[in-house]
Amino acid sequence: MADNKKMVEDITSRDVDFAQWYTDIVKKAELADYSSVRGCMIVRPYGYAIWENIQKELDRRFKETGHENVYMPMLIPESLLQKEKDHVEGFAPEVAWVTHGGSEKLTERLCVRPTSETVFCDHYKDIIHSYRDLPKLYNQWCSVMRWEKTTRPFLRTAEFLWQEGHTMHATAEEAIQETEQMLNIYSSFAEEFLAIPVIKGKKTDKEKFAGAEATYTMEAMMHDGKALQSATSHFFGDGFAKAFGVEFTDKDNTLKNPHETSWGISTRIIGGLIMVHGDDNGLVLPPMIAPTQLMVIPVMQHKEGVLDKAYEVLESVNKYCRAKIDASDKTPGWKFSECEMKGIPLRLELGPKDIENNKCVLVRRDTREKYFVALDELETKIPEILKDIQSSLYNKAKESLYSRIYDATTLEEAKDIADNKPGFMRAMWCGELECEMKMKDEVGVTSRCMPFDAEPISDTCICCGKKAKSLVFWGKAY
Amino acid sequence: MADNKKMVEDITSRDVDFAQWYTDIVKKAELADYSSVRGCMIVRPYGYAIWENIQKELDRRFKETGHENVYMPMLIPESLLQKEKDHVEGFAPEVAWVTHGGSEKLTERLCVRPTSETVFCDHYKDIIHSYRDLPKLYNQWCSVMRWEKTTRPFLRTAEFLWQEGHTMHATAEEAIQETEQMLNIYSSFAEEFLAIPVIKGKKTDKEKFAGAEATYTMEAMMHDGKALQSATSHFFGDGFAKAFGVEFTDKDNTLKNPHETSWGISTRIIGGLIMVHGDDNGLVLPPMIAPTQLMVIPVMQHKEGVLDKAYEVLESVNKYCRAKIDASDKTPGWKFSECEMKGIPLRLELGPKDIENNKCVLVRRDTREKYFVALDELETKIPEILKDIQSSLYNKAKESLYSRIYDATTLEEAKDIADNKPGFMRAMWCGELECEMKMKDEVGVTSRCMPFDAEPISDTCICCGKKAKSLVFWGKAY
Numbered sequence: 014m015a016d017n018k019k020m021v022e023d024i025t026s027r028d029v030d031f032a033q034w035y036t037d038i039v040k041k042a043e044l045a046d047y048s049s050v051r052g053c054m055i056v057r058p059y060g061y062a063i064w065e066n067i068q069k070e071l072d073r074r075f076k077e078t079g080h081e082n083v084y085m086p087m088l089i090p091e092s093l094l095q096k097e098k099d100h101v102e103g104f105a106p107e108v109a110w111v112t113h114g115g116s117e118k119l120t121e122r123l124c125v126r127p128t129s130e131t132v133f134c135d136h137y138k139d140i141i142h143s144y145r146d147l148p149k150l151y152n153q154w155c156s157v158m159r160w161e162k163t164t165r166p167f168l169r170t171a172e173f174l175w176q177e178g179h180t181m182h183a184t185a186e187e188a189i190q191e192t193e194q195m196l197n198i199y200s201s202f203a204e205e206f207l208a209i210p211v212i213k214g215k216k217t218d219k220e221k222f223a224g225a226e227a228t229y230t231m232e233a234m235m236h237d238g239k240a241l242q243s244a245t246s247h248f249f250g251d252g253f254a255k256a257f258g259v260e261f262t263d264k265d266n267t268l269k270n271p272h273e274t275s276w277g278i279s280t281r282i283i284g285g286l287i288m289v290h291g292d293d294n295g296l297v298l299p300p301m302i303a304p305t306q307l308m309v310i311p312v313m314q315h316k317e318g319v320l321d322k323a324y325e326v327l328e329s330v331n332k333y334c335r336a337k338i339d340a341s342d343k344t345p346g347w348k349f350s351e352c353e354m355k356g357i358p359l360r361l362e363l364g365p366k367d368i369e370n371n372k373c374v375l376v377r378r379d380t381r382e383k384y385f386v387a388l389d390e391l392e393t394k395i396p397e398i399l400k401d402i403q404s405s406l407y408n409k410a411k412e413s414l415y416s417r418i419y420d421a422t423t424l425e426e427a428k429d430i431a432d433n434k435p436g437f438m439r440a441m442w443c444g445e446l447e448c449e450m451k452m453k454d455e456v457g458v459t460s461r462c463m464p465f466d467a468e469p470i471s472d473t474c475i476c477c478g479k480k481a482k483s484l485v486f487w488g489k490a491y
Numbered sequence: 492m493a494d495n496k497k498m499v500e501d502i503t504s505r506d507v508d509f510a511q512w513y514t515d516i517v518k519k520a521e522l523a524d525y526s527s528v529r530g531c532m533i534v535r536p537y538g539y540a541i542w543e544n545i546q547k548e549l550d551r552r553f554k555e556t557g558h559e560n561v562y563m564p565m566l567i568p569e570s571l572l573q574k575e576k577d578h579v580e581g582f583a584p585e586v587a588w589v590t591h592g593g594s595e596k597l598t599e600r601l602c603v604r605p606t607s608e609t610v611f612c613d614h615y616k617d618i619i620h621s622y623r624d625l626p627k628l629y630n631q632w633c634s635v636m637r638w639e640k641t642t643r644p645f646l647r648t649a650e651f652l653w654q655e656g657h658t659m660h661a662t663a664e665e666a667i668q669e670t671e672q673m674l675n676i677y678s679s680f681a682e683e684f685l686a687i688p689v690i691k692g693k694k695t696d697k698e699k700f701a702g703a704e705a706t707y708t709m710e711a712m713m714h715d716g717k718a719l720q721s722a723t724s725h726f727f728g729d730g731f732a733k734a735f736g737v738e739f740t741d742k743d744n745t746l747k748n749p750h751e752t753s754w755g756i757s758t759r760i761i762g763g764l765i766m767v768h769g770d771d772n773g774l775v776l777p778p779m780i781a782p783t784q785l786m787v788i789p790v791m792q793h794k795e796g797v798l799d800k801a802y803e804v805l806e807s808v809n810k811y812c813r814a815k816i817d818a819s820d821k822t823p824g825w826k827f828s829e830c831e832m833k834g835i836p837l838r839l840e841l842g843p844k845d846i847e848n849n850k851c852v853l854v855r856r857d858t859r860e861k862y863f864v865a866l867d868e869l870e871t872k873i874p875e876i877l878k879d880i881q882s883s884l885y886n887k888a889k890e891s892l893y894s895r896i897y898d899a900t901t902l903e904e905a906k907d908i909a910d911n912k913p914g915f916m917r918a919m920w921c922g923e924l925e926c927e928m929k930m931k932d933e934v935g936v937t938s939r940c941m942p943f944d945a946e947p948i949s950d951t952c953i954c955c956g957k958k959a960k961s962l963v964f965w966g967k968a969y
Contacts, residue, residue: 053564086531106593113588114638160592
């Protein structure tokens, strides 16, 4: 118990200093570490194993919907980046520039990709000629670089891992359908796998992606009530295709520009996992995404037969869940703490007395509830508890999200909510940038999204009182 | 048949111009394409699917042997690159330098990683303290950049995809064992999965990796008799650990530097696949690595029932092999050619007459042999033929390799072999750089490796006549 306390004492309490608590978890759960390059993180084995599980499940869903993986060059010539006006304005200030190859100065500087719309379009121009070549449904898993001023592991780093889908379609309708489909793939993945409920909607023009006609987003709420933009899906119309000269001969024998989408989710979502489910004892991982779902911990392992039995149990539970054993010479208390710190959903304690009685103890990470289970009942009990952890984490997060959505109809109400009630705020908006800026500057919240199919809560804009165009979710955001 | 000829006529014959044949295959089989950045390729869906199969199998073998995946920053500060003298000398001339972030000039320039020994060591210094922290067995899948003058898709590109393993061990013995183990994983993978036989051995000091104590390699022979260095595994001793200050307290309570290894295989191996198995009709893929192992091609698909039956057959064969259907409106002849160009191991032709007789035609890509098979026998016949293709491709490649290894004991013999007999040359060597350079400058071959456990073929060095230290495989190389 002394060990146990020691490890937990090393992390700041979540309610005392949320930002410090977050950093502590990232370090102590060995998810990521700082590197010698400003703003670039090292994704450690445990963090990377979570990313691999995210990749595996999403990649399956992408392929099921007809997408193919490719790999595009990581460097983009400056002239290519400049082909689409809004895009270059959005990204040029935050790219890293390669100016020399070996000892030679390059004739044109190259940026490390901040995103790859330009290189995909440049390639599509070469391979799309006829309606038969459409749709093109490409995706790539890679890292990208954005030279951010302030960085935090996972949430905002100069380099991060992500996937970026880039597709071309014969018609705008098809492209919009794709944009929606991909947002839905992200949101069902977040809800089913990560147990993170999200609000889906459209970004305002101010918040949309550089060069896009429309950006769809899913916004999750963190434990501190702040929003995390968790994945986005963009519809570009034919703007990029025109700028890059991507053309195809349609069935009616006329030359047209295809319509484009792009969509991405990044290692940022691991930050979301931490901040939605974690607690003062460390990380809490939903079983579906946990690299290790159950840890076998032998108690009094020096006693004859204990380790043998523990390995035997490990082998058998490994058939229906991802299990590991901690047979190191650390104390059981220390092992318990480590399991909690790493958010392993279930631990299985097995000592000489348990073996005598042919049973063991299961302890849930989320509720710390204990179960005394006969060894021959593990096969039904473990999957049952894992399933229950998954759904109860989701329900808890959903309750936490929906109990903290507040409606505001006046600026005074809005200010009161912003200052005193961490969470999302719903308010009507006229559609003008001026009012959006006023919410930012005077109330201190940014527009998160205009939710799909939302009922208006009043007829007038919260700022100017003119006719409202849409309901907006507002909030403080990461 | 006209279609068929047309497509094949588009590729240069392998024996007329091997280099052009190679480029034609890369383009026509849609494996890769050129990009707007000099020397950087676009890996297209079909090429990337091959890479994904390579990754999947190797990653499984890495994890089975206790390795964990991580992700390190892609940028390396110049000061970090310079910490190990030999290493920086080897790589500095060929790195791409980032000098600006956004509009600001960086205080220290950063290179895009050409390899990551330096960043791994920098991290290991922070996380290795005790013998309990060893071994560390890390690997990463990423892209690296080397600013090459002359480039060719897959074989030599400015940016390429690879994996790089970097491990730390308590003793030199353990590290050497790891270096050997990883070379063996590569070679068994190459032989079992890619059907590429290899010669394993140690590199000479001249050819070893910058900063390594020893480099192990596997060398494959291409159709034109030239060598392709296909994977390498390096033992570093404690040189990097010392340069980077990586230290641990050993069991005997003394402070020591751990011993390091690194090992990698890259998209270059896809070039090997092309050049070992391909022929004048296109790519030839071993079934184990082929993204599509069997293509169903309906014949006279406009006739009632043909497409339905073809999809039914597809569904059933998909249970035991990776199958697809080409139900496009192209002619069967064109589809056959495409299948051959893409090296799909088996095609299944199904027309109205076949359906009437409850049978179909299977055609092997490698030998073009035809089999008339009853539909209810496919389940035994297809796996049987795929297995046979796999082993006969391997046997053919092995025959091609071992029938072209020539022994030389005098420089005249060596020159004759180098000029007239494409393949590998075996000759004894004294161990001096001068003689190695003489082989290069006068004979026109480089040392490929000193094979493990080889019987000497004479007592004296082929160049200087002094006492020979080892047998060397020499050759022209990619």
